[in-house]
Amino acid sequence: MQILRTTSENIDFQNLVKKLDIYLAEIDGEDHAFYDQFNKIDLLRNCIVIFENDKAIACGAIKPIDESTMEVKRMFTLPEYRGKGLAVSVLKELEIWAKELGYEKTVLETGKKQIEAVALYKKCNYSIIPNYGQYAGIENSICFEKIL
Numbered sequence: 001m002q003i004l005r006t007t008s009e010n011i012d013f014q015n016l017v018k019k020l021d022i023y024l025a026e027i028d029g030e031d032h033a034f035y036d037q038f039n040k041i042d043l044l045r046n047c048i049v050i051f052e053n054d055k056a057i058a059c060g061a062i063k064p065i066d067e068s069t070m071e072v073k074r075m076f077t078l079p080e081y082r083g084k085g086l087a088v089s090v091l092k093e094l095e096i097w098a099k100e101l102g103y104e105k106t107v108l109e110t111g112k113k114q115i116e117a118v119a120l121y122k123k124c125n126y127s128i129i130p131n132y133g134q135y136a137g138i139e140n141s142i143c144f145e146k147i148l
Contacts, residue, residue, distance in 0.1 A: 002051040003093055008044035012056035013074075016049065020059075020076035024111075044073065046101075048093050050086055057081045060090040062098050062106065065133070070098040072108035075117070087120050099148045107145045109135045118142060 006013060043063070050058040058077040062070040072094055077086045098106055107129070110117040126144035135141040 001089075003089065004049045004051065005093075005097065006047050006049060008047055008061065010047060010049060012049050012051075013047045013059050013061075016056055016059040016076050016078070017074050019078070020074060023076070046070075046094070046097055047074075048090050048097075050090060052081070058086040058090050060087075060094050062094045064103070065107070068104040070094075070101075070103045070106050072106050075108075075120075082116075088124060091120070091124055095146065095148055103148065105145055105147045107132060107143065109141050109143045112140050112142050 004010075004012075008014070044061045046063065047061040048059060049056050058081065060075040061073045063073060065071045072091065075087060075090060077090075095106060108121065108126070109131070110121065112118070121144045124146070126146045129143050129145045130136070131138060131141050131143045135143055
C-alpha cells in the first residue's frame with residue numbers, strides 16, 4: 001500500500017471522486033444537488049490517494065475553513081476494497097497533515113443515510129457537533145469534529 005499526498009489536480013484523485021459522486025447521487029437522491037455544490041474539488045491543495053499495486057483505491061482531502069480548522073472532504077474507498085481499514089488510513093493521514101500545517105482540529109459533514117461513514121467517524125474518535133456553515137439546519141446532515 002502506498003499513500004500519496006497530492007492536490008486535486010491528480011488524475012487518480014479526480015477519478016475516485018467521480019466514482020464517489022455517482023455513489024452519493026444514488027444515496028442522496030433528490031438532495032444530491034444541494035450537497036454537490038459544496039463538494040467542488042478544483043481548489044483542494046491537500047489530497048490523499050492510497051494505491052495498491054499502482055491502482056488508486058481510496059482518497060480523501062482537507063481544506064482550511066478558518067485559521068485553526070481543516071474540513072475533511074471527499075472520503076471514498078472503492079467498494080471492492082472496503083472493510084480493510086483504508087478509510088481509517090486516509091483519515092489518519094489527513095489528520096497528521098492538518099496538524100503538520102498547524103491546524104488544531106478537523107471538522108466534517110456527512111449524510112445521516114451514510115451509515116458506514118457515520119460509523120467510521122465515531123470509530124475514529126470524532127464527536128458529533130451542531131451542524132456548521134452551509135449545513136446548519138439541514139436535517140439530513142450530521143457534523144463531526146476532532147481535536148488534533
